[in-house]
Amino acid sequence: MSRQKLIVGNWKMNGSLADNEALLSGLSAAGGLSSLDVAVCVPSLYLSQVRDCLVSGAIAWGSQNVSEHDSGAYTGEISARMLKEFGVSYGLVGHSERRSLYAETNVLVGQKAKKLLEMGITPIICLGETLGQREAGQTFEVVLGQLEAAVECVGVGKLGKVVLAYEPVWAIGTGLTASPDQVQEVHSYLRGKLALMDANAAISLKILYGGSVKPDNAEALFQQEDVDGGLIGGASLNLIDFLTICHLAVSVTTH
Ligand code: PGA
Numbered sequence: 373m374s375r376q377k378l379i380v381g382n383w384k385m386n387g388s389l390a391d392n393e394a395l396l397s398g399l400s401a402a403g404g405l406s407s408l409d410v411a412v413c414v415p416s417l418y419l420s421q422v423r424d425c426l427v428s429g430a431i432a433w434g435s436q437n438v439s440e441h442d443s444g445a446y447t448g449e450i451s452a453r454m455l456k457e458f459g460v461s462y463g464l465v466g467h468s469e470r471r472s473l474y475a476e477t478n479v480l481v482g483q484k485a486k487k488l489l490e491m492g493i494t495p496i497i498c499l500g501e502t503l504g505q506r507e508a509g510q511t512f513e514v515v516l517g518q519l520e521a522a523v524e525c526v527g528v529g530k531l532g533k534v535v536l537a538y539e540p541v542w543a544i545g546t547g548l549t550a551s552p553d554q555v556q557e558v559h560s561y562l563r564g565k566l567a568l569m570d571a572n573a574a575i576s577l578k579i580l581y582g583g584s585v586k587p588d589n590a591e592a593l594f595q596q597e598d599v600d601g602g603l604i605g606g607a608s609l610n611l612i613d614f615l616t617i618c619h620l621a622v623s624v625t626t627h
Contacts, residue, residue: 377594377621378535378578378601380496381412381608382436382464392418396425398611405430408622409601411462412608413496416450419458427459434462434496437470440483452491463488464603466498466518468541478518482525489530496535496580496603497522503542511540512561519562523569531573535580536562537603543583545605552592552599555581559598587616594624 387395392414399412411432414422422433439449455463465488466481476484485495499518501511515538523531538558543550550558559579566574581593582603593599601621607613 374625375576375578375600376407376409377625378409378411378580379614379618379621380410380434380462380464380537380580380601380603381614382467382582382603382605383412383414383608384436384469384605385415386609387415387418389418389421392421393425395609395611396422398615399431400426400429402431402615402618404622405618407625408618410618413462413464416455419455419460423459432461433459434464434493435460436464436467438463438465438484438488438493440480440487442487452487452493455488455493456491460493462494462496462535464496464498464537466522468498468500468539468544472541478521479525481518482522485522485534486526486530489526489533494533494535495526496537498537498539498582498603500539500541500544500583506540506542511558515558515562516565519565528569528573531566531570532576535578537580537582538562539582539603545584547584549584549586549589549593550581552596555593556596556598559596563598585617587613587620590617590620591624594621 411434413434413436435455439451465484470476488495499515501514505514540550578600580601580603581599585602585604586607
């Protein structure tokens with residue numbers, strides 16, 4: 373089965389009304405992306421702007437975080453139901469910056485993914501090892517622990533409705549990219565573990581790679597059998613770079 377590739381931009385805490393307008397109008401005018409799924413995950417404050425700019429086009433939008441609660445006295449938090457009201461299709465959970473800077477645990481990440489699923493939003497569950505963990509030979513153990521904790525929260529029956537993003541922490545925003553072989557090795561490991569949980573879901577589930585994906589390395593990464601697209605940070609803020617990465621994903625799909 374061939375999985376349609378998915379390219380997701382992660383704007384992180386970047387943007388302004390004026391900059392977004394330029395980027396979004398370029399994205400919504402872009403052609404040649406019909407064989408691809410594309411989304412941008414933006415600061416929540418900009419969701420209404422993004423919805424207005426993208427609603428008539430082929431590009432979806434998403435959030436970068438969500439509360440693990442439904443509603444109530446949680447100052448500063450945003451619920452999955454609120455995201456749904458703004459037409460959000462995808463939600464990042466467990467990004468390494470959330471895990472390391474905001475102390476999000478594997479269990480919390482799973483709870484957040486569950487809340488998104490309850491609203492029909494696709495969670496993009498991010499996982500990945502630190503440099504120290506890789507050097508200590510713990511990569512597989514770490515990503516498996518992150519995966520299993522998330523699956524325990526969302527339930528094996530929901531596996532077909534999630535996306536995974538493998539993002540080695542040492543490759544995020546550093547300019548260091550994992551080699552295509554290193555990426556494929558982890559992706560195929562994860563898919564093998566998923567197959568033990570639900571064979572059908574393992575075949576259809578998309579596993580993205582993230583970590584310094586740029587126009588000059590995207591093609592080799594996307595050519596890997598178990599790499600179903602990318603989670604793009606820095607390069608997603610540049611219209612030409614992001615669209616170039618999208619078109620490379622299209623060309624890998626069609627050749
Ligand atoms: P980067 O970020 O592409 O800037 O490395 C990726 C991410 O954090 O999702």
